[in-house]
Every structure is written in C-alpha cells, then in structure tokens.
Amino acid sequence: MDNRQIINDSYIGLTLGDRYEILERIGIGGMAYVYKALDHKLGRNVAIKILKDELASDEEFRERFSNESRAVAMLSHTNIVSIYDVSVNSDLDYIVMEYVDGLTLREYVHTRGGMLDWKEAIHFTAQIAKALAHAHSRGVIHRDIKPQNIMLLSDSTVKVMDFGIAQLSASRNTLSKKTLGSVHYISPEQATGSGDIDERADIYSLGVVLYELLTGRLPFEGDEPIAVALQHVQKVPLPPCEVNPAIPPALERIVQKMMAHDPADRYQTAAELFETLEDFRKHPNDIVTDDENPEVVPMPIEPEGDTAESVPESFDSDSRKSGRRKMKKREMSKAQSDAIKLARRNSQLTGIFMALIFIVGIGIFLWNFLLKDMFISSAKLIQVPDWTGASYEAVFSSEQYKGYFTFTRKFEESETIPKGNVISQIPVAGREKIKTNEPIEVTLTVSSGTATIEMPDVYNVEYRTAETRLKALGLNVADAEWTISDTIAEGYIVSTYPVAGEICYPNDTIRITVSSGPLLNNTMVPNLIGKTVQEATALLDSLNLTLGDITTAESDLPTGTIIRQSREVNEEVLERTKINLTISDGTLAPGYVPPSGEPTETPFDTPPPGDTSDEPVNPDEIAPPHIDTPDGYEDETGLVIG
Numbered sequence: 178m179d180n181r182q183i184i185n186d187s188y189i190g191l192t193l194g195d196r197y198e199i200l201e202r203i204g205i206g207g208m209a210y211v212y213k214a215l216d217h218k219l220g221r222n223v224a225i226k227i228l229k230d231e232l233a234s235d236e237e238f239r240e241r242f243s244n245e246s247r248a249v250a251m252l253s254h255t256n257i258v259s260i261y262d263v264s265v266n267s268d269l270d271y272i273v274m275e276y277v278d279g280l281t282l283r284e285y286v287h288t289r290g291g292m293l294d295w296k297e298a299i300h301f302t303a304q305i306a307k308a309l310a311h312a313h314s315r316g317v318i319h320r321d322i323k324p325q326n327i328m329l330l331s332d333s334t335v336k337v338m339d340f341g342i343a344q345l346s347a348s349r350n351t352l353s354k355k356t357l358g359s360v361h362y363i364s365p366e367q368a369t370g371s372g373d374i375d376e377r378a379d380i381y382s383l384g385v386v387l388y389e390l391l392t393g394r395l396p397f398e399g400d401e402p403i404a405v406a407l408q409h410v411q412k413v414p415l416p417p418c419e420v421n422p423a424i425p426p427a428l429e430r431i432v433q434k435m436m437a438h439d440p441a442d443r444y445q446t447a448a449e450l451f452e453t454l455e456d457f458r459k460h461p462n463d464i465v466t467d468d469e470n471p472e473v474v475p476m477p478i479e480p481e482g483d484t485a486e487s488v489p490e491s492f493d494s495d496s497r498k499s500g501r502r503k504m505k506k507r508e509m510s511k512a513q514s515d516a517i518k519l520a521r522r523n524s525q526l527t528g529i530f531m532a533l534i535f536i537v538g539i540g541i542f543l544w545n546f547l548l549k550d551m552f553i554s555s556a557k558l559i560q561v562p563d564w565t566g567a568s569y570e571a572v573f574s575s576e577q578y579k580g581y582f583t584f585t586r587k588f589e590e591s592e593t594i595p596k597g598n599v600i601s602q603i604p605v606a607g608r609e610k611i612k613t614n615e616p617i618e619v620t621l622t623v624s625s626g627t628a629t630i631e632m633p634d635v636y637n638v639e640y641r642t643a644e645t646r647l648k649a650l651g652l653n654v655a656d657a658e659w660t661i662s663d664t665i666a667e668g669y670i671v672s673t674y675p676v677a678g679e680i681c682y683p684n685d686t687i688r689i690t691v692s693s694g695p696l697l698n699n700t701m702v703p704n705l706i707g708k709t710v711q712e713a714t715a716l717l718d719s720l721n722l723t724l725g726d727i728t729t730a731e732s733d734l735p736t737g738t739i740i741r742q743s744r745e746v747n748e749e750v751l752e753r754t755k756i757n758l759t760i761s762d763g764t765l766a767p768g769y770v771p772p773s774g775e776p777t778e779t780p781f782d783t784p785p786p787g788d789t790s791d792e793p794v795n796p797d798e799i800a801p802p803h804i805d806t807p808d809g810y811e812d813e814t815g816l817v818i819g
Contacts, residue, residue: 292393384435563606596626725755736763
C-alpha cells in the first residue's frame with residue numbers, strides 16, 4: 178500500500194526515515210497534517226508536517242516544495258520556528274520542524290477576551306516584524322501571516338511558523354497553483370492575483386493582525402471568501418480608534434500605513450516597521466508623520482484630547498464616537514478620502530466585479546491545467562540531463578548549461594561515490610521542463626566522502642569562544658545575529674543552526690544567535706541613605722537595580738550605615754543600572770572603639786612649647802596622670818577601666 182494513502186491517525190506509531198517516531202497528531206491545516214514526534218537520534222521532540230494527498234500527488238508542487246522548503250530551512254532566528262529536515266521521496270513527503278509547546282496567538286487572544294491592550298499588541302507585533310525582517314533578508318516571503326501561524330511561548334516570546342506557502346522573492350513561481358493564504362489577512366496584490374508580490378505583502382498582513390489585536394475584530398468580513406478579498410482591494414477599513422478609542426492616534430497611523438492599498442505607501446521593509454514600532458513604544462505620545470506623503474497632516478495635539486483617560490465619565494458612547502470621527506476627519510489624508518469616495522461609488526458594481534473575477538479565475542485554471550500544454554511545442558521544452566556520478570565542479574562550470582540551469586549544492590556522506598561527485602538530483606534526469614526566460618533550478622546532492630563533523634553544543638558559551646571552537650573544527654561562522662534574552666547573559670550563545678548533534682561537513686557555514694541581554698525598562702532610584710548594605714541590596718533587587726562599588730568615609734553615623742549614593746533619589750534609570758554606595762566607618766560616632774592594635778594619638782609625641790632639646794621625649798619615662806576611678810568605670814573615650 179502506498180504510504181501516501183495513509184491518512185489521519187494511521188500515521189501514529191510510524192517511524193519516518195528510521196529516525197522520527199510519530200507520537201500524536203497536534204493539528205491539521207489546508208496543506209498538511211501536523212504531528213508530534215520523537216527524534217530518536219537526538220532524543221528530542223519535533224513537529225512533523227505531512228503533505229496531504231492532493232498536494233503530494235502533484236509532482237511539480239513536490240519539486241518546488243522541496244527546493245523552497247530547503248531554502249526556508251536556512252532561516253535561523255529566535256522568532257522563527259526552525260526547520261530541521263525536509264523529505265520528498267516516493268513514499269512520503271514531510272517537513273521536520275522545531276516542536277513549540279505553547280499557544281497560537283489566536284488562542285492567546287481568545288483567553289484575553291478577544292482583544293489586547295496596545296502595549297501588549299506592540300510587543301508581539303515587533304517580534305513578528307523582526308522575524309519577517311530576517312526572512313526577507315534571505316529572500317523568503319511568508320505570504321500567510323495570521324494569528325494561527327504565530328506561536329506564543331510562556332515567556333511571551335513569539336515564534337513565526339508555517340512558511341509552507343512561502344515564496345522566494347527571486348522567483349515568480351509560488352508553491353501552489355491556486356491562491357493560498359487566509360483571505361481575511363491577504364494583501365490587495367495577492368487578492369487580485371498580481372504576479373508582482375514582494376515583502377510588502379507580509380507587512381500588509383501583519384497590519385491586519387495588529388488591527389485585529391487592537392480592536393477585537395477583522396477589518397473586512399463577508400459570507401464568501403471572494404467578497405472579503407474584494408473588500409481588501411476596494412475598501413478602506415474603519416479607523417481603529419473608532420472601534421477602540423483607547424488606541425493612541427500615532428499607533429492608528431502606523432496601522433493605516435501598514436494596510437495601505439498601494440505597496441509604495443506602506444513601510445518598505447520589515448526592519449523599517451520594527452524601528453517605527455520601537456520608537457512608538459518609547460514615545461507613545463508622539464505623532465507619527467509621513468514624510469513621503471506631504472498631504473498627510475499630523476493630528477494637532479489639543480489641550481483637551483479625547484483619549485480614553487481624558488474623556489469625562491459623563492460622556493456617553495455616542496459622544497465619544499462623534500469626537501473620534503471629528504478627529505479622524507481632520508487627520509485623514511486626501512488620498513484616503515478619495516479612496517473612501519471611490520469605494521462608495523463602486524459599491525453597486527461589486528456583484529459585477531465578483532462575476533468577472535470568477536470568470537477570469539476559471540479561465541486561468543483551465544489554461545494552467547488543461548490548455549497550456551496543448552500549445553507548447555517540443556521546441557520550447559528542455560530535457561533535464563543526467564548528472565549523477567559526474568563531478569559537481571565540472572557540471573557547475575560547464576558553458577553548456579549556463580543560461581539554462583542554476584545549481585544548488587548540498588552535501589551527503591557516501592562510501593561509494595567519490596568526494597565531489599553527484600549522488601542524486603532534483604529534477605530527476607529525463608524530466609522535460611518548459612523553457613522560460615528564467616533558468617531552471619536544480620538541486621544536486623554531492624558526496625562529501627566519509628569526513629563529517631558533529632556540530633558541538635555551544636549553547637550558553639561566550640560567542641567569541643564558540644567561534645574559535647567552531648573554526649578549529651574546520652567550520653565557517655557567519656556574522657552573529659543578536660537577540661534579546663532574559664535568561665542568557667549578554668554575549669553568550671542563544672541558539673545555532675545547525676543545532677548541536679547535527680552532522681556538518683568541512684567549510685559548512687554555522688549561524689549563531691547571541692544574547693544582547695534582557696529588554697530593560699526604566700525604574701526609579703530609591704532612597705538608600707540611612708539603611709544598611711543588606712537592606713539596600715534587598716531594595717535594589719526588588720527594583721531590578723544592581724549594587725555597585727562600596728566605599729567608606731568618616732561619619733558620625735554607626736558603622737556600615739549608608740551616607741551617600743551615586744544616583745539621585747527618584748532619578749529615572751534603566752534596570753540593572755549600578756548604584757555605588759558610601760558607608761560610614763563610624764570613627765566620628767559617639768563611643769567609637771578603635772579596632773585592636775590601632776595606634777592612638779599620644780599627647781607627648783611632640784615637644785612641649787619652649788622645649789628646644791633635640792632629643793626625643795621618651796613617653797615611658799613620663800608617668801601618666803593618676804585617675805582614681807571605681808571598678809568598671811567607663812571613661813569619656815569609651816574604654817572600661819578596672
């Protein structure tokens with residue numbers, strides 16, 4: 178029986194690749210079944226995504242799935258679920274991923290009543306933006322950003338997952354022949370089937386996610402998916418502040434820019450969006466301006482603003498909405514106003530557009546699946562040569578293949594194929610491919626001989642020490658990527674790709690992620706004067722401040738009492754700031770007793786006035802004055818006599 182026909186829980190108990198034992202099913206999506214499995218080689222839990230039958234039977238899909246999934250596997254970021262392995266063979270197609278034990282962002286928001294406060298929403302959105310910035314820098318577009326594809330760990334760390342329909346930005350070919358992605362979060366260019374989709378589509382989808390987190394509702398809804406898609410193209414969503422007046426106006430402007438119809442009006446990169454979110458988080462009361470669109474006028478800050486805190490309790494909801502509409506009308510740009518008018522004017526044509534899009538979609542489907550091959554002549558087909566057993570360098574440098582093929586190399590250990598020669602290839606030899614302006618992508622598996630390197634465990638190792646250790650093994654190390662961590666000290670390794678225990682080959686490039694320390698907040702310096710060092714330490718720890726250097730000085734306060742501190746009381750500083758202390762040595766305190774052996778001042782160390790003798794005075798030859806005191810009497814110096 179073909180393993181690909183086994184569905185649902187029949188997979189449980191199977192061991193894939195003589196390594197991954199499937200334990201239980203944990204989810205099902207539009208493309209695949211998702212299972213929890215045990216990696217017997219490394220002794221850890223992993224998640225395995227197994228393609229559904231209808232996709233696994235499509236050879237072109239499987240081929241592209243393999244190539245682009247391996248490209249996605251090169252992503253290494255603390256906010257992205259790692260892909261460990263990809264298998265595309267005659268028996269079963271699956272992806273092995275990092276197992277994340279947590280809630281999806283959708284589930285978490287549900288536990289919070291369907292909506293988050295803006296600070297928490299910004300915290301999650303900024304992490305997603307960082308993950309997208311990393312993926313985009315490697316040429317990978319997610320194309321399906323939605324709360325269901327965002328995992329949330331117990332420490333509030335976000336993990337972006339399911340790059341299953343991702344697209345390489347260098348290629349116009351997607352992983353599926355039909356429109357994929359969730360229609361409620363789809364960008365206008367995806368909704369219209371535009372071939373020119375780039376990283377800014379992910380920014381639009383993330384804008385929809387942020388809109389939903391802030392308002393508890395989607396910007397567009399409808400009974401049919403095509404109706405929702407049309408709204409993304411034709412309509413402007415209700416301003417978030419009209420749904421939730423507690424949203425800062427500057428944050429509303431950020432959401433609106435992320436969801437601009439024209440990609441040119443959005444943030445152009447995820448890195449730019451992350452920086453904007455960070456600036457807003459630090460200065461939430463500032464008004465975000467749009468330098469690229471001079472017609473967008475910042476909303477003036479009025480003495481009696483109508484934020485949630487400043488609206489009198491006597492205002493009813495209608496008055497509050499009316500005030501918000503007036504503010505938004507002043508803030509609205511000419512472009513937005515024109516867009517709203519256009520959407521209203523065209524609303525009666527919605528039915529016609531839906532019918533036209535449906536007809537065009539049917540036409541595209543028929544062309545792709547039935548008609549196109551009838552019009553392709555044999556002159557436009559290229560037959561893939563057989564490169565197995567050949568030298569990779571000879572194939573790669575051959576003028577015969579330039580312009581027709583691009584080669585990606587991966588290594589595999591082999592005891593029978595000489596080092597540097599091709600073991601296998603994708604596409605397989607003899608496959609006919611349509612000739613286009615773009616070269617055909619080919620993946621060649623090349624023998625590395627028998628020399629392999631086991632990736633060492635450098636977790637929580639100082640990164641320069643780790644780099645030295647890896648280079649000594651013959652491995653290359655990419656520039657370190659830095660990430661915030663509350664558990665790993667600054668400058669120490671948080672994660673690596675490949676992970677510890679994986680098989681590497683000489684000159685492989687290792688990616689390391691290094692801790693930049695925790696995300697620090699501001700706190701107020703307490704008053705430590707008059708306290709003991711022990712009391713000050715406990716108080717500083719409670720405020721996440723650090724005890725610095727301790728010095729002593731003369732004082733009339735008891736020994737060990739704090740008399741000065743390096744930071745002013747109530748001064749605002751970052752957490753973990755060092756506070757230096759000066760404590761009393763007690764020498765001026767009443768009843769001070771010098772430590773044993775400390776010299777005391779003798780009144781006869783210097784000659785009396787008028788004495789011109791050069792000989793020093795011997796204090797032993799001078800009798801001290803007699804003081805008749807009772808037993809146990811304590812003199813003025815604190816010494817007990819008798």
